[in-house]
Amino acid sequence: xxxxxxxxxxxxxxxxxxxxxxxxxxxxxxxxxxxxxxxxxxxxxxxxxxxxxxxxxxxxxxxxxxxxxxxxxxxxxxxxxxxxxxxxxxxxxxxxxxxxxxxxxxxxxxxxxxxxxxxxxxxxxxxxxxxxxxxxxxxxxxxxxxxxxxxxxxxxxxxxxxxxxxxxxxxxxxxxxxx
Amino acid sequence: xxxxxxxxxxxxxxxxxxxxxxxxxxxxxxxxxxxxxxxxxxxxxxxxxxxxxxxxxxxxxxxxxxxxxxxxxxxxxxxxxxxxxxxxxxxxxxxxxxxxxxxxxxxxxxxxxxxxxxxxxxxxxxxxxxxxxxxxxxxxxxxxxxxxxxxxxxxxxx
Numbered sequence: 656x657x658x659x660x661x662x663x664x665x666x667x668x669x670x671x672x673x674x675x676x677x678x679x680x681x682x683x684x685x686x687x688x689x690x691x692x693x694x695x696x697x698x699x700x701x702x703x704x705x706x707x708x709x710x711x712x713x714x715x716x717x718x719x720x721x722x723x724x725x726x727x728x729x730x731x732x733x734x735x736x737x738x739x740x741x742x743x744x745x746x747x748x749x750x751x752x753x754x755x756x757x758x759x760x761x762x763x764x765x766x767x768x769x770x771x772x773x774x775x776x777x778x779x780x781x782x783x784x785x786x787x788x789x790x791x792x793x794x795x796x797x798x799x800x801x802x803x804x805x806x807x808x809x810x811x812x813x814x815x816x817x818x819x820x821x822x823x824x825x826x827x828x829x830x831x832x833x834x
Numbered sequence: 835x836x837x838x839x840x841x842x843x844x845x846x847x848x849x850x851x852x853x854x855x856x857x858x859x860x861x862x863x864x865x866x867x868x869x870x871x872x873x874x875x876x877x878x879x880x881x882x883x884x885x886x887x888x889x890x891x892x893x894x895x896x897x898x899x900x901x902x903x904x905x906x907x908x909x910x911x912x913x914x915x916x917x918x919x920x921x922x923x924x925x926x927x928x929x930x931x932x933x934x935x936x937x938x939x940x941x942x943x944x945x946x947x948x949x950x951x952x953x954x955x956x957x958x959x960x961x962x963x964x965x966x967x968x969x970x971x972x973x974x975x976x977x978x979x980x981x982x983x984x985x986x987x988x989x990x991x992x
Binding site: 763 | 859870881884954
């Protein structure tokens with residue numbers, strides 16, 4: 656199964672139309688899509704506008720390949736599950752987002768072994784077919800699902816810091832974090 | 835494992851706040867840091883309860899700066915949540931709801947940290963910039979962003 660996901664905030668027809676085109680040429684591979692709100696119908700996709708966390712996790716677990724917008728939820732969930740993920744960043748000039756931050760995110764995430772970044776529909780279709788051949792690729796081993804040790808330490812230190820403040824007395828105090 | 839303070843300390847009640855999608859996934863990656871504390875979660879999707887059970891999960895309406903009415907509803911709901919939980923520490927990975935929770939929690943003397951999403955590779959989010967005026971600590975997950983904005987860098991969720 657291929658799982659395509661575009662988040663819940665904005666539609667992303669360019670990605671879903673490309674996946675629909677790929678699906679029309681590969682009828683033997685089921686494709687499930689989380690589409691957000693969209694007026695477009697995709698005849699070769701099993702579409703759901705929204706999914707709760709549980710359903711989303713099930714789709715990720717069952718998918719052989721994940722195709723996603725460059726949202727961090729999609730990216731992190733896919734790499735935690737050790738799945739190949741193809742990212743198509745949203746573009747502001749096409750009205751797909753308010754700004755181009757997804758292109759920056761995708762560019763940074765491209766260093767991860769699971770991640771392939773594509774900019775257009777033709778490349779997306781090629782990338783899906785290529786990713787399907789990666790099922791036994793050792794580079795896809797499931798990754799840790801926890802933050803870096805440094806960030807965990809910083810949060811733990813913040814929680815247990817003795818720098819407690821009584822109500823209404825601490826305005827203007829700046830953070831004192833143990834290094 | 836990192837070192838805990840050697841002398842016994844009183845319990846800490848933590849309120850961990852995140853909107854849906856990537857904000858929640860990033861909060862989940864911080865969970866080992868909450869060990870030993872009493873943790874309450876606040877988020878927008880009731881299905882998240884399963885992932886952190888038996889920890890209590892409080893639900894608030896999702897909102898952003900373009901949804902005025904929902905922003906008001908989220909503020910009211912988060913006020914109730916903060917007053918009920920009475921946290922010592924509030925931790926948020928965004929977005930708007932996390933900033934609101936931090937603003938409210940400061941009024942009851944909680945210490946607060948806002949961790950901006952790793953998606954913000956070039957600049958801080960609007961919520962993080964607002965949080966800089968309210969939180970004790972604002973973290974960016976990118977050193978260059980931290981250096982430019984006055985946020986701190988302490989590693990990333992990846």
